[in-house]
Amino acid sequence: xxxxxxxxxxxxxxxxxxxxxxxxxxxxxxxxxxxxxxxxxxxxxxxxxxxxxxxxxxxxxxxxxxxxxxxxxxxxxxxxxxxxxxxxxxxxxxxxxxxxxxxxxxxxxxxxxxxxxxxxxxxxxxxxxxxxxxxxxxxxxxxxxxxxxxxxxxxxxxxxxxxxxxxxxxxxxxxxxxxxxxxxxxxxxxxxxxxxxxxxxxxxxxxxxxxxxxxxxxxxxxxxxxxxxxxxxxxxxxxxxxxxxxxxxxxxxxxxxxxxxxxxxxxxxxxxxxxxxxxxxxxxxxxxxxxxxxxxxxxxxxxxxxxxxxxxxxxxxxxxxxxxxx
Amino acid sequence: xxxxxxxxxxxxxxxxxxxxxxxxxxxxxxxxxxxxxxxxxxxxxxxxxxxxxxxxxxxxxxxxxxxxxxxxxxxxxxxxxxxxxxxxxxxxxxxxxxxxxxxxxxxxxxxxxxxxxxxxxxxxxxxxxxxxxxxxxxxxxxxxxxxxxxxxxxxxxxxxxxxxxxxxxxxxxxxxxxxxxxxxxxxxxxxxxxxxxxxxxxxxxxxxxxxxxxxxxxxxxxxxxxxxxxxxxxxxxxxxxxxxxxxxxxxxxxxxxxxxxxxxxxxxxxxxxxxxxxxxxxxxxxxxxxxxxxxxxxxxxxxxxxxxxxxxxxxxxxxxxxxxxx
Numbered sequence: 001x002x003x004x005x006x007x008x009x010x011x012x013x014x015x016x017x018x019x020x021x022x023x024x025x026x027x028x029x030x031x032x033x034x035x036x037x038x039x040x041x042x043x044x045x046x047x048x049x050x051x052x053x054x055x056x057x058x059x060x061x062x063x064x065x066x067x068x069x070x071x072x073x074x075x076x077x078x079x080x081x082x083x084x085x086x087x088x089x090x091x092x093x094x095x096x097x098x099x100x101x102x103x104x105x106x107x108x109x110x111x112x113x114x115x116x117x118x119x120x121x122x123x124x125x126x127x128x129x130x131x132x133x134x135x136x137x138x139x140x141x142x143x144x145x146x147x148x149x150x151x152x153x154x155x156x157x158x159x160x161x162x163x164x165x166x167x168x169x170x171x172x173x174x175x176x177x178x179x180x181x182x183x184x185x186x187x188x189x190x191x192x193x194x195x196x197x198x199x200x201x202x203x204x205x206x207x208x209x210x211x212x213x214x215x216x217x218x219x220x221x222x223x224x225x226x227x228x229x230x231x232x233x234x235x236x237x238x239x240x241x242x243x244x245x246x247x248x249x250x251x252x253x254x255x256x257x258x259x260x261x262x263x264x265x266x267x268x269x270x271x272x273x274x275x276x277x278x279x280x281x282x283x284x285x286x287x288x289x290x291x292x293x294x295x296x297x298x299x300x301x302x303x304x305x306x307x308x309x310x311x312x313x314x315x316x317x318x319x320x321x322x323x324x325x326x
Numbered sequence: 327x328x329x330x331x332x333x334x335x336x337x338x339x340x341x342x343x344x345x346x347x348x349x350x351x352x353x354x355x356x357x358x359x360x361x362x363x364x365x366x367x368x369x370x371x372x373x374x375x376x377x378x379x380x381x382x383x384x385x386x387x388x389x390x391x392x393x394x395x396x397x398x399x400x401x402x403x404x405x406x407x408x409x410x411x412x413x414x415x416x417x418x419x420x421x422x423x424x425x426x427x428x429x430x431x432x433x434x435x436x437x438x439x440x441x442x443x444x445x446x447x448x449x450x451x452x453x454x455x456x457x458x459x460x461x462x463x464x465x466x467x468x469x470x471x472x473x474x475x476x477x478x479x480x481x482x483x484x485x486x487x488x489x490x491x492x493x494x495x496x497x498x499x500x501x502x503x504x505x506x507x508x509x510x511x512x513x514x515x516x517x518x519x520x521x522x523x524x525x526x527x528x529x530x531x532x533x534x535x536x537x538x539x540x541x542x543x544x545x546x547x548x549x550x551x552x553x554x555x556x557x558x559x560x561x562x563x564x565x566x567x568x569x570x571x572x573x574x575x576x577x578x579x580x581x582x583x584x585x586x587x588x589x590x591x592x593x594x595x596x597x598x599x600x601x602x603x604x605x606x607x608x609x610x611x612x613x614x615x616x617x618x619x620x621x622x623x624x625x626x627x628x629x630x631x632x633x634x635x636x637x638x639x640x641x642x643x644x645x646x647x648x649x650x651x652x
Contacts, residue, residue: 263600
């Protein structure tokens with residue numbers, strides 16, 4: 001049995017807790033939190049410890065799954081834990097991945113640990129699909145569409161506007177553009193042609209909706225380059241209809257082959273997820289299995305999904321996989 | 327530069343010839359054939375040799391890409407060549423993969439070679455998607471649909487009927503079933519509910535079309551479990567409209583997560599290929615790159631796509647991939 005620890009007990013940590021239970025080769029040893037453990041109750045009866053207690057668990061945990069946020073938690077926490085445990089995280093600030101990689105790699109190599117970083121679905125499975133697509137069809141084009149789904153970052157940006165009480169933002173891929181890519185015609189698509197943004201917003205009774213709508217639609221980086229729709233709703237409606245965290249998206253590789261490049265090919269990988277954190281948790285747990293196996297191989301250091309032989313992610317033996325699903 | 331040889335010069339070998347040219351890190355050294363080389367001309371000006379000449383090329387080729395058929399050629403040819411070269415093949419008789427693997431593994435280990443077998447899209451990319459899907463969503467269901475596309479095996483079966491001159495069979499996935507799977511409802515689907523078969527058949531002028539149609543529709547294994555449509559056409563029509571080899575298909579993994587398993591997830595991987603052999607060639611060439619790198623690591627023996635760290639397939643460095651597509 002692979003002994004698992006969970007560091008951080010928000011939506012992602014809760015997803016990992018359940019995903020661990022679904023894996024027959026894993027045992028959840030404990031959940032570690034910065035909050036006061038006695039105030040928390042786990043979903044499955046798993047023990048909750050203070051994050052200060054991790055050093056007492058060095059021999060009891062094979063892989064620590066890091067479930068903090070990318071902005072502030074993971075750069076610090078994954079680095080701290082990689083001295084003591086094999087670690088897996090979902091660090092998703094794409095621009096800072098090389099820096100995070102170098103840092104974790106140094107710590108892992110010094111302590112004979114494996115650290116798998118930046119896994120989940122993007123970065124993660126979507127990255128893998130870009131890699132496989134480019135490798136198979138070197139003469140071609142990549143497309144990544146996100147959604148339909150909730151963007152936490154965009155929802156937060158709306159909530160920072162004075163007068164806004166709560167908000168939920170959905171990223172919607174433009175169906176006509178998806179279909180155009182599917183034809184294999186390799187279109188050039190602008191930011192606006194790829195996604196629209198739908199905002200459900202709760203405001204104070206004395207706030208000016210017209211003004212808030214303009215502020216949202218003109219917000220640089222987040223909204224100004226997109227067709228954006230704003231809907232004002234009550235807090236009750238938001239709580240009732242918009243509290244789930246669905247997400248997903250589609251990665252395409254289109255390319256042509258043949259002596260005169262007249263044969264077109266379209267590779268499409270699509271995710272439709274009722275729960276973004278629970279699906280991400282599934283990827284993290286599969287990677288925890290790989291981290292354990294890599295450490296058994298003494299193949300230490302920082303890794304990403306690009307480095308992992310796929311069979312390392314699966315519970316069953318390679319021989320069994322060859323006989324049944326190859 | 328990775329020095330490539332091609333063994334077998336049919337549709338697949340021709341696809342590999344062009345795919346090699348599209349890879350900047352590869353050089354095509356020669357094509358080897360059982361036919362008389364002086365009767366053949368390559369598409370790109372590459373040299374064509376007799377297959378008896380391979381032993382003279384031992385130091386000149388890093389990876390031999392095997393392009394024979396699975397039924398009779400590859401079990402013998404891949405085994406022969408694995409004594410002298412790193413090899414890659416697309417052996418696709420699923421039931422015999424474990425036997426082929428054991429055989430090639432023994433030869434590779436004895437000769438310090440790498441052999442990557444059974445790669446392409448099924449087995450190959452579809453197998454990978456089944457593996458990743460099961461690893462991420464262990465509580466779930468797999469679906470593989472093939473087509474729309476030409477099935478060579480089914481076309482051959484029709485051609486063996488007396489009175490038939492030529493035939494082309496298309497495998498068509500049932501659209502309603504695809505859409506049902508996409509809902510995440512995990513339906514149980516019979517063979518008939520998943521695919522239909524469309525047959526374009528040229529017959530002798532004195533043959534009885536009614537009789538031939540019945541023979542096709544009642545052929546066990548190939549057609550009797552399916553809804554099959556038969557269309558009689560002229561040789562000219564067949565040559566004009568049905569000489570291409572399109573194919574593709576869709577692999578799904580559907581599964582649920584959450585404490586009470588109420589969140590559904592759908593992973594869909596879809597291929598739409600104008601040319602089955604040319605796309606397969608793209609996968610073989612990427613695997614040839616991996617075979618070369620594995621042999622540089624002295625990681626000898628037989629491998630499948632399940633064993634290959636994804637980054638080994640891509641031309642660019644792992645560092646570069648992390649910075650750009652992770």
